[in-house]
Amino acid sequence: MQGFIIDIKPCRDDDLIVLILSDKHLYSTYRFYGARHSTINIGYKIDFELESNYKSTIPRLKDVMHLGFPWIFDKDKLYLWQRFLKLFYPHLKDIEEVDPFYCKLLNELISSISKQNAKRAICQAYIKLLEFEGRLHNDYICLLCEVPIEHEVSLVRSFMPVHPNCTFSKKFDFYKIQELFEDKSLISFSDDEVDYLWKILVQGI
Template identity: 40%
Template sequence: MQGFILNLRRHREEDLIVTVITSQALMTLYRFYGARHSPIALGHKVDFVAERTPFQMGQMRHVAHLGWGWLADLSRVRVWQQFVQLLFQHLKGAQILDSFYYELLEKAAEKLPVQNPKRVLLESYITLLEYEGRLHSDLDCLVCETPIKEEQVALARAFVPAHSACLYAEGFDRDQIVRLFETKESLLMDDEQIERLWRVVGEGF
């Protein structure tokens, strides 16, 4: 089967506990160290076999990397790995998953070589919020619970809107945020805006 490596944890010096997301599940598997094994890296897409064992945890075997060209581009990989780790923190504990999350990663990975990676993954994140019913398109303030009518809207963790004055935070252009929430596209935003929005993503899913 195929999946993305969402988390890696070392065990007994050389072995690894690997969390991998497939189109149907979040699997935690044991990977024994072996000199002939190809190294596994966070965020990589792999083909593998999950072998049942008498123990609780299955074993990850016959791993083959399904690489993309951009994996050699460290600046892109760092942003990708940051996103993948945020997703892991969000999903950990789940076992059976809707294919939405796997497909979200697939689509983003395809766009990554040609676009600003933070832009791609910001749009992915907004798509995730909408899918989970957590996208606050109504623009009511988190703090005082009244509608935000100002030209600027501040965003708390998970893009929950608030008045700049209520959140004590610098705002974003209201029209652009409305458009981002509606279309899940950030076309009208410049890279500086994307950088600021990415910091909100980094606060956690």
């Protein structure tokens, strides 16, 4: 099986609980001496096997093979990727069967991070995630006062549009947000603006 390590929790001694997002499931697995294995790290894509044991409620993770990306040794890109992947566990933990959409999105994101700034690539992928989940508010109705938004837009958590005057937060030209929501493109955004979007994103997907 293949999947992404989306979080790791230390257990007793050097053992770890390793949370893995695969095509269809979110697995909580147990890895003996996991802290000593270089193949286990948040954000890594792995090939793995699971072994169920009647004595334990969670399967044992074994035969882990790390499947690298071209930018795996780029510390900045890896850090941003890890921050993003850690947001998936709280987001998906109560879902029994996960849609293959998420792994597909992450696989596409690996190649877009090779080609461009990681924050831009991740924010653009996040828009696709919102759209897939039906949470992309491209009706441009203010979350707070429920009046349509024109000219300038502010965004709050989950990129929900609001009037700048309703939140007193950073404003964007309407066309830019429209371009982002409709074309999934940040081409008109400056690096500072992308930084601002990134800070909203890390509050939670």
